[in-house]
Amino acid sequence: MIDVLCISGPSKPLSGRVVVSGAKNASLPLLFASLLTGEPCVFDNVPDLEDTNATLRILRSFGARYEYRDNQVKIHTEKLVSTTAPYGLVKAMRASFWLMGPLLARAGRASVSLPGGDAIGTRPVDLHLKGLSAFGAEFRMDHGVVHAEAPGGLRPAEINLDFPSVGATHNILMAASLIPGRSVLRGAAREPEIVDVCAFLESLGAEISGAGTDEISIVGTDRPGSGYHRVVGDRIEAATMLLAAAVTAGEIQLEGISASILDSTLLLLRQMGCEIIISESGDVINLKAPMELKSISFETAPYPGVATDVQAIFLAALTRAAGVSVIKENIFESRFGHVAEYRRFGADIQISGRQAEVVGVPNLSGAPVEAHDIRAAAGLVIMGLLAEGTTQIRELHHLDRGYERMAEKLKSLGADIVRVPAIDAREVVVGC
Ligand code: UD1
Numbered sequence: 325m326i327d328v329l330c331i332s333g334p335s336k337p338l339s340g341r342v343v344v345s346g347a348k349n350a351s352l353p354l355l356f357a358s359l360l361t362g363e364p365c366v367f368d369n370v371p372d373l374e375d376t377n378a379t380l381r382i383l384r385s386f387g388a389r390y391e392y393r394d395n396q397v398k399i400h401t402e403k404l405v406s407t408t409a410p411y412g413l414v415k416a417m418r419a420s421f422w423l424m425g426p427l428l429a430r431a432g433r434a435s436v437s438l439p440g441g442d443a444i445g446t447r448p449v450d451l452h453l454k455g456l457s458a459f460g461a462e463f464r465m466d467h468g469v470v471h472a473e474a475p476g477g478l479r480p481a482e483i484n485l486d487f488p489s490v491g492a493t494h495n496i497l498m499a500a501s502l503i504p505g506r507s508v509l510r511g512a513a514r515e516p517e518i519v520d521v522c523a524f525l526e527s528l529g530a531e532i533s534g535a536g537t538d539e540i541s542i543v544g545t546d547r548p549g550s551g552y553h554r555v556v557g558d559r560i561e562a563a564t565m566l567l568a569a570a571v572t573a574g575e576i577q578l579e580g581i582s583a584s585i586l587d588s589t590l591l592l593l594r595q596m597g598c599e600i601i602i603s604e605s606g607d608v609i610n611l612k613a614p615m616e617l618k619s620i621s622f623e624t625a626p627y628p629g630v631a632t633d634v635q636a637i638f639l640a641a642l643t644r645a646a647g648v649s650v651i652k653e654n655i656f657e658s659r660f661g662h663v664a665e666y667r668r669f670g671a672d673i674q675i676s677g678r679q680a681e682v683v684g685v686p687n688l689s690g691a692p693v694e695a696h697d698i699r700a701a702a703g704l705v706i707m708g709l710l711a712e713g714t715t716q717i718r719e720l721h722h723l724d725r726g727y728e729r730m731a732e733k734l735k736s737l738g739a740d741i742v743r744v745p746a747i748d749a750r751e752v753v754v755g756c
Contacts, residue, residue, distance in 0.1 A: 328746045329717040331708030333690055338574035338737040344562045344581045345371040345728040346555035350517035352419045353494045354524050354553055355379045359426040360502055361528050361548035364400040369555040371728040378417050404431050411437040418447055425498035428461055434472045451485055451492035456499055458483045480505035488513040488626045494521060501530040503544040512540045515627040516556050516585040524553040557581025563589045563634045564702045567641045570598050570613040571710050578609040588630045595620045619647030619684055624654050633699050636662045640703035643671035644710050645684040652679045662700035665693045669711045690715035698726035
């Protein structure tokens with residue numbers, strides 16, 4: 325059924341307690357990594373998302389059997405029944421290219437379609453291939469498909485990445501986890517989701533040091549056992565909830581995530597005028613927002629810098645902040661697609677190349693809008709909370725890819741938000 329999200333704004337101050345779900349960006353590579361072993365694996369705190377379900381369906385086509393309930397996945401790929409990921413799979417979810425490492429390591433061969441471009445820019449895979457080639461894999465491109473083979477088996481290697489690509493780091497580490505002998509990855513991505521995957525690979529039997537730094541050393545195992553991991557909290561959902569509270573002059577308590585992996589987000593929120601108190605244990609974050617947010621300037625960068633995934637969400641919040649904010653997007657070349665939709669609310673945003681200049685305006689008015697990617701969808705929710713009148717957000721499948729029960733969570737904090745079925749996506753919206 326096609327749904328529309330209706331938000332009445334401006335929202336009253338959000339208040340209460342909210343628990344962040346497990347991270348999508350850790351769950352997907354973890355699930356792909358379960359293909360590395362013929363033994364059963366269990367994952368806890370897996371968010372119930374479109375992307376999680378799509379990943380499980382993909383894994384089923386490779387021979388995985390699984391149960392998924394109450395945020396727990398029990399998965400077992402006793403026998404790999406295929407080493408080919410056709411375009412239909414990879415196109416539906418770009419992260420499917422992460423199949424390359426596990427398939428190659430376990431079966432010695434893999435054929436995976438190139439992901440192609442999407443709403444936020446081109447997604448090259450040269451760094452993935454460079455890393456896997458160092459292990460002895462040979463690649464050939466044919467009709468948009470990357471065919472990989474390791475005729476003599478994979479051997480350990482020392483690899484230097486020119487850029488700390490998250491995807492390439494996942495693929496390289498997953499392959500290395502089945503290669504006996506020490507491999508070293510320099511220039512690795514340092515994201516908490518990489519640390520999560522490393523912990524799981526260790527549970528399979530790999531020995532890893534340096535996860536979370538730019539140099540990771542890994543001694544693989546040729547007898548991977550069963551694996552277990554509890555997924556880390558979702559940094560991007562946490563940022564979204566904190567910003568939702570911030571734009572409504574609210575006061576919330578956020579749980580389910582360690583504040584230590586939110587440093588850059590918390591710094592920006594403080595610069596915007598929010599008071600943030602972190603519990604002694606580090607995993608309860610209290611935010612109290614001012615009546616009016618201040619403008620800020622920042623640029624996106626690999627972790628621990630400001631994540632590209634929060635850019636659209638901060639940008640939305642800044643449309644009504646006092647003053648002028650400047651945001652530079654350094655990770656993807658065309659990740660300002662949301663700006664056209666934000667302008668429909670009356671936002672004053674100028675784009676020049678990779679930079680956006682946002683002039684805070686005193687009023688925004690609710691509008692019918694469409695989401696074009698996951699984080700843009702979350703940004704539209706923030707706009708809906710800020711704007712006067714009703715906002716209707718369509719193309720909610722983007723939101724569903726990355727946020728578990730978002731409307732429900734915001735409603736529990738006091739937002740006037742409701743998800744209603746649309747009779748037809750292009751026709752009248754019932755109930756708004
Ligand atoms: C990126 C983000 C990640 C975010 C995800 C979804 C970074 C470093 N990564 O991860 O935080 O959750 O998008 O929005 O912020 N690149 C190459 N060659 C490659 C691989 C990547 O040139 O082989 C380039 C990409 O074009 C891009 C940059 O490196 O400009 C980041 O790529 P990468 O980290 O691999 O992207 P994702 O894994 O999608």
